[in-house]
Amino acid sequence: MFSRRTLGLFGSIALGALMASPAMAKCSITRTGTVDVIGNAFPVIDHIAKAMQACATSGLTVNVKVTDKARVETEQAFAAGTSPFEIAHVSNGVLVNLLAKGQLQPMTDLVNKYKAQYKLEDRMLVTVGNEVYGIAFMANAQHLFYRKDALEKAGVQPPKTYPELLAALPKLKAAGFETPFTAAYKTGWDVATEFTNLYLGAGGEFFAPGSAMPAFNNAKAVAALDTMTRLKAFMSPNAQALATADVTTAFQQGQAAMGILWASRAAAMDDDKVSKVVNQIEFAAAPAVTAGGKPSNAIWWDAFVMPKQMDGDREAAFLVMMEGVSEDTMKTGMTLTNWLRSGFQPNRHSKGVAETINANAAMWPDQPYFSLAHAALGKAAADVLAGTKPAAQALADAEKEYVQTAKERGFIK
Amino acid sequence: MPFRTFLGFVLPSVVAMLMLIALPLAGVVYLSLWNSYTKTSFVETTVRTPVGTRVERRPVAELDAAGNPVIVREWYGSRNFETVLGASNLAEAWERDRSVSATGQPTSAWQRFTALFRDVTNVKFWGALEFTLLYTAVTTPIILALGFLIAMGVNSVVRELKGVLIFASLLPFIVTPVVGSLSIKWLFLDNAIITVWLEQLGFGKIYFMQNAFTTRLLIILVGIWKATPFVFIVLYAGLQTVPSETREAAIIDGANRWQTIRHVIIPHLMPLFVFVTLIHLMDAYRVFEPILVFSGGQGADSLQHLTYKILSDEQNFHKASAAALLMVLGIVVLLVPLIIKTYKDQRRAFA
Known part of the structure; x- marks a missing residue:
């Protein structure tokens, strides 16, 4: 060739x-x-x-x-x-x-x-x-990125909690942002990571203490999936194809007013060669699930x-x-x-990142079997967001899948 | 031909095939029948990271006398295959009672069938197989027709234009698959060149990755874009060999353009059509990059992507080997009719 x-x-x-x-x-x-x-x-x-x-x-x-x-x-x-x-x-x-x-x-x-x-x-x-x-x-951490100018124009304070964020999105939409929110919801690793952030923010545990047995099929997980479904309504209809690079571009091109993105992409917002929003994006810890709670992200x-x-x-x-x-x-x-x-x-x-660390956000789960649960949850969250499975069924399926793979890797006897 | 001479000709390729195809395949079969993992035990461990120090019960790799991790090997037999095929989920789906709908109405046979189909394709392997087959079935006739049309078109333009046209037609063929798929993703995302252009043409805002249908459509379009040049170049080469005597004879006999194509050109190119179909069936069945880039498996999955996910997400060589073998089996089944036809043609040729 x-x-x-x-x-x-x-x-x-x-x-x-x-x-x-x-x-x-x-x-x-x-x-x-x-x-x-x-x-x-x-x-x-x-x-x-x-x-x-x-x-x-x-x-x-x-x-x-x-x-x-x-x-x-x-x-x-x-x-x-x-x-x-x-x-x-x-x-x-x-x-x-x-x-x-x-x-x-x-x-x-x-x-x-x-x-x-x-x-x-x-x-x-x-x-x-x-x-x-x-x-x-x-x-590193995934945290809130927001357009200062857009929030001011829409009369919205930077959200501290997800309910505040969800309340702000219709106002930003009315202010001219067709798809005001963005985050990496791509099926697999990305969407599983967003789920993990929200679930950790609600104080969720993935495993029974000191063992590899799953403990993520519960009401907190259903609530996290519900929040994601509601956020998706304010995202680009292509949400489930958006990986980190696409979210970065959405901000740089001025399509998004708020979103969750990796701190390692913050500097790229002010790169005038590729960004139309130089100095307009501000950064904060991820919103908490409830007022006064820990940020919904992980260090x-x-x-x-x-x-x-x-x-x-x-x-x-x-x-x-x-x-x-x-x-x-x-x-x-x-x-x-x-x-x-x-x-x-x-x-x-x-x-x-500094706000995230100061607010004592959760640490990213570091059990060696977490990546297996994460993989199973990537499929589950995608199914729920696509509307092909109700949350309870998707979580039950993910639990079954995780137990199977954890047994194969010798973590569950 | 003396047997020694024959051997001299084929031996190098037989050896290469044994080493590069048969041996790795045997290795994959062997791997698929086993399971292995690093032996760990839960031990109270002190872990110090930039986030702080913790003492907790964690799985720690057990080491042998030489300090190497202990690997447990288990005979799995058909278990990896059963897991990949989703045997237990499949049995569950089959046995589910669908005689009444959610609203309590008795269901028709068609409703029961579609419900069963949905439950079966919900099992990962069968969902992936469904789209893999759909992709293969849809792209094959389209690329054959398109490739032929382009070949006929290029063949009939003036000489000076041919080089440019051939280069332009071959472009998608040259682009590396992942790069091709990525750049296409950037063409079709929100406010990307093509979506903006379609909007200006009055089609409204189209989101190509919004649901299973649009994603499938996009993956199929990319597949066609990618594979058509191959068909074109092969058929274009074939067109250069159509004997002008036969074509002239047809014209003298009063055949119109369509009849010449139908009765002279297509029969002449038939072996090439069979060849490109064969190659494309194998290629299409291995569709991977567009799935990885566009859908991540949601709404459109493929067997190759499923195998990749098992390997990358679960780090399980054994189960991934089983998935790969099931895929190879599928290709063989798909190719059987064409192989039989080729075999018969060969026998006839030598008879």
Whole structure:
């Protein structure tokens, strides 16, 4: 289809785009070999990738693969005999899965050796028992994004609760927003995540304490699905196809007045190359389910991990990782995310996450069997929103599906 | 041909097929009959994360003497297949009493059938199979007809235009499937180029991903857009081989344009029609990218996407292998009539 030469050309164009980075602090690793890194596709990871690639010398090759299928690829890679990646960027949800499968490498010795040199802070160390398994570098959350100008025009206060939000939407619609609300309701991972936010906000538990038995088929879950159904009425009719990137675009194009979106997309709202709403979007914690309650979202954090099964120089890999999360990397990309380092200077884009953390929002469920429940709920929530199943039946089906998969993975006997 | 020479010709491809097709297939069969997982036990654990420190009972991987996780392997036999097929849900759907409707009225046979169909296609595998077959059945005749029309059209334009037309027709074929589907999603979302354009033409605001019907329609349209160039290029090549003597003879015998097409060109291209149908049936049956991008499985699912979901969501190689095998089985069933026809033609040719 393409000749080898054309492919080579494309390759070098892509490589050139990656290498053409702004002035980046010099990386001074003297080790040799190859370090392969995989990461999720969002703005700060591109920035970190450049910091890591700056370490490449004639003797050290650094390859960074940034993809929106990183979760799937990382889980397959770490399960392989020898992982093709020495470093992976993972969210807390993926980290616990890898940990429960015994696929993560402890890096306690390396942390002790380089802690002072790279100013690693204790809150960055993901520790289980006595071993460090991950270096966390950023916090993330899905929270409220709203158009300040639109809310003022419609005479609406930024909503603190979902009932307030639902009451505000008709007014925004009357003020000219055909589809005032937006959120990633795409079938599967996205819609399951929105459900999780609302269910956690209502104080819902997914499992019986200390076991993998499901506990999510209840009135709080039905109420969460009901809220989602009511919100959907104010979303684009394409709601069930909207993934995070589509929600980002809906805001940037001025189609949405309020919505729930990842904090890691906040900076993109003020990028005048792609956004029509520069400086018009404000950020806040997600609304609570009831007045005075916790925000309906969860705190996430992202970390770098190393696989148990790898060849190559683990110290070189660790050092490349350290350059990626160094103080200099943070300083040159301060506004790109909510860095966990103490030198982080909050800005207007980090307001949503800061409010979420201050309000003691729930932590994203970190049981290794949660991803199985999450997958089953993705189908259930989609069925309810599409109107093909009543909530009670969908939840019962999800429970059945979850128990089946949890048994197969050995979490339920 | 001496047997040794024959062997010399076919051996390399036989070896390649054994290594690249038969062996992996055997591996998939083997995997599908087992289940395995990392052995964990609930242990009181201290976990320190950026959000705080907790002590709780959590599943922890058990390690062997060498420090590697202990993997439990269980013989599953047909259990993975039963789970993928949704055997228990299917039995439930079959046994459900549908003799009276929700309002207490006695139901007609047709109502009972549609209710049963709905319950069966509610089971994931059968829902995916339904759309996979629908997609295959709808796209196949349309791409054959369209591809043929474009081939005839390009064949009859002046020489100077041919290159441009061929390039334009092949474009969708060249675009990588996921990129193609993603860019099409961005063409058809709210306020995207095509939706705005349709609105300006007076069709009103159309939301292509709003329900099962529109999503299915969009996926089928994308499928047609994607597959037609293949049919076109094959048939266009075939058109270059239509002997001009036969065509001229037909014209001399008084055949009009339609009769020439019907009695000379189409019979000449018949083997190519069979070939592209065969290839497209296999391709269509594996429809994946548009499902991933447009529907995520809601309203329109496919067997390939179902297999992918089992692998990516559940991290279950064994069940995913079973799903993949069931899919292969489906392709074989679908291709049987065409394979029999090809086999008969070959025998006739050598007889």
